[in-house]
Each structure stands twice: as C-alpha cells, then as structure tokens.
Amino acid sequence: MKPSTYQSPDGLIGLKSEPTSTINRHYPDGFEDWIIELTPGGWHVHPDLLSREYSLPPEQASERFIAEILSGNRLLVLRYHEQALREVSILDLDCEPLESQLAQLHRQLTIDERAVIRTWSGTVMHRLRPLPGRIVTNRDEIHRLYRVLESNLGVPPPESTG
Numbered sequence: 697m698k699p700s701t702y703q704s705p706d707g708l709i710g711l712k713s714e715p716t717s718t719i720n721r722h723y724p725d726g727f728e729d730w731i732i733e734l735t736p737g738g739w740h741v742h743p744d745l746l747s748r749e750y751s752l753p754p755e756q757a758s759e760r761f762i763a764e765i766l767s768g769n770r771l772l773v774l775r776y777h778e779q780a781l782r783e784v785s786i787l788d789l790d791c792e793p794l795e796s797q798l799a800q801l802h803r804q805l806t807i808d809e810r811a812v813i814r815t816w817s818g819t820v821m822h823r824l825r826p827l828p829g830r831i832v833t834n835r836d837e838i839h840r841l842y843r844v845l846e847s848n849l850g851v852p853p854p855e856s857t858g
Contacts, residue, residue, distance in 0.1 A: 697730055697743070697755050702766065706818045709772065709784050710735035711765060713758060732758060734772070737783030749790070768815035773801065776810050787813060798822065 702711040713732045733740040741761070743754035750757040764770045771787040787797060801811055805826040813822040 697758060700762070702762075704816055704818065708774070708781055708818075709816065711762065711816075713762060730754070730758070732761060734784040734786070736781060737775075737785065739783065739785040741786075765816050768817055768819065771813055771815065771821060774812045774814060776812070777806075778808050798824070802826075 697713065697715075699714045700712065701714075703709070704711075711732070711734055713730065716729050716731050730743050731740045732743070732746075743758045746752075746757035746761050747754040750760055752760065761770075765772075765786075771789070773783075773785045773787050774781055775783040775785075787794070789797075791797075798813075802824050805811060805824060807826050809826065811824040812820055813824075814820045
C-alpha cells in the first residue's frame with residue numbers, strides 16, 4: 697500500500713491512509729500496520745477488517761473503501777459541538793439499518809451539538825439537532841446547558857447546579 701492523503705472539496709474533512717506502529721502485549725516491540733483515518737476526530741479502520749468485509753486482499757479492500765468514500769457511495773456523519781466540527785465517521789449501513797443509526801445518533805446529541813449526514817463532496821442528506829425536551833443527566837452537560845441559556849437568553853444559572 698502507498699500512503700495517501702485527501703481533502704474534501706470544501707476543506708472540512710481529511711482522509712488518509714498511512715502506516716502506523718501498533719504496540720500491545722502480543723507485539724511489545726510493535727509491528728507495522730495500516731490505518732485509514734478520517735479527520736477531525738480520529739475515526740479509523742484497519743485494512744484487515746475491510747478485507748473481511750469485501751472478501752478481498754487488504755490492499756484492494758482499502759482502495760475500494762477509499763474509492764467509495766471519495767465517490768459519495770459512503771455516507772459520512774459530521775458531529776458539531778457548538779459551531780466547531782469535532783468528529784467525522786462513517787455511517788455503516790451494512791452494520792445496522794439507517795433508521796436505527798439515525799435514531800441512536802439523535803438520542804446522543806447534547807443541547808449544543810448537531811450532526812450532518814453528507815457525502816464527501818458536501819451533498820447534505822440529513823441534519824440532526826438535539827431532541828426537544830431531552831432529559832439531561834450528565835453534570836457537564838447540565839453546566840453547558842446553563843451556559844447556552846445564559847449566553848443566548850440571558851438566563852443565569854441557579855446558585856447551585858450540582
């Protein structure tokens with residue numbers, strides 16, 4: 697395999713294929729492996745996993761996977777926190793039905809997040825915002841919610857939020 701780097705036409709997303717050294721208990725000195733990574737966020741996949749998915753040798757499976765992304769045949773999930781793009785991942789339709797993946801993603805969004813389903817070229821297929829009336833239980837999320845309320849509506853937080 698040859699290292700390769702791509703940038704989406706709008707410049708928001710990076711895609712790279714490169715060697716990486718993996719160190720674990722089975723290989724304490726490390727061994728060379730390859731990853732295909734989307735940025736920002738660090739979502740990645742290894743060619744041996746793609747090889748099983750496509751029933752092809754790792755190099756051919758990697759080339760096919762990258763070609764599917766670049767041609768728009770793989771949908772991407774872009775997660776934004778406030779206005780900043782934080783994470784890009786693949787919507788894997790072979791793994792789970794689209795409806796259940798969208799519902800799960802929708803439930804995971806916090807008050808200051810949004811998600812966009814789109815192609816590499818930038819064609820937006822779907823937009824997700826947090827569900828209204830979502831129950832907030834995480835302390836950090838509650839504090840973020842108060843900051844959003846204060847900055848947008850001038851509503852100060854209560855004396856004690858936790």
